[in-house]
Amino acid sequence: MAKLDPRQHRSKESMYDAYLDLLADNEAIISVQQLCTRAGITRPTFYKQYSDLEALRLDIHNNLLSKLKKALTINHPIPMADYEASNALPENMVLLFKHIYQHRYAYEILLVNQPDALFINDVKSIIRQFIIEGIRYSKAQERLVQVDRDFLISYTTGAYTETILWWIKNNYSMTAEEAAGSLFKMALKGPYSS
Known part of the structure; x- marks a missing residue:
């Protein structure tokens, strides 16, 4: 498994936190855009790491x-x-x-x-x-x-x-x-x- 550079690692942690925050907010359906906005990242950054939200989960x-x-x-x-x-x-x-x-x-x-x-x-x-x-x-x-x-x-x-x-x-x-x-x-x- 390739080692993540520090920026990728921070982005990944931000996505983890944003996903959990959205769940905690009782979001019935979470979109990639909601997650990116909450995590403070761009959609391309998300898609560099994951194919979809299920992969993140x-x-x-x-x-x-x-x-x-x-x-x-x-x-x-x-x-x-x-x-x-x-x-x-x-x-x-x-x-x-x-x-x-x-x-x-x-x-x-x-x-x-x-x-x-x-x-x-x-x-x-x-x-x-x-x-x-x-x-x-x-x-x-x-x-x-x-x-x-x-x-x-x-x-x-x-x-x-x-x-x-x-x-x-x-x-x-x-x-x-x-x-x-x-x-x-x-x-x-x-x-x-x-």
């Missing part, structure tokens, strides 16, 4: 999703028992919430204000893969899992997704560490104290 998705995948990549797997013994949090769970917060404007629009089904499904798919890898790396003994593995993966994917939505809708009322800690605690022991 997908580029915004892919940009965010690649960063989400990177945040959730398990680089140093640790068995579940080690987390329980140390009261440490999986680094990736904290990075998940930090990533969401860092890109909160885009997530607020694409997940909550103007939900984009394609984006939501892709986020769920990435979270699902993270959970599958986490189960594999945790070295949890299969005999201790009391439910069907696929059921567990679906349940946990939903829990992560709904927790992210709750966190956004509640204006990030917990820190990334607190949100990750609460989610991890429930994943290990459920919501009740023993």
Whole structure:
């Protein structure tokens, strides 16, 4: 992939922001001209980067999703028992919430204000893969899992997704560490104290 010069990079960022702003303004139909006016660029500048608005939309998705995948990549797997013994949090769970917060404007629009089904499904798919890898790396003994593995993966994917939505809708009322800690605690022991 060719590296963008600084002007192209700024133009691309302006287009990302303008597209999200137009969605936030509840624009039912966005035109290239509206986007260019909002971004402060010319139509030829837009068409140097994208064939149409759908290409821009997908580029915004892919940009965010690649960063989400990177945040959730398990680089140093640790068995579940080690987390329980140390009261440490999986680094990736904290990075998940930090990533969401860092890109909160885009997530607020694409997940909550103007939900984009394609984006939501892709986020769920990435979270699902993270959970599958986490189960594999945790070295949890299969005999201790009391439910069907696929059921567990679906349940946990939903829990992560709904927790992210709750966190956004509640204006990030917990820190990334607190949100990750609460989610991890429930994943290990459920919501009740023993």
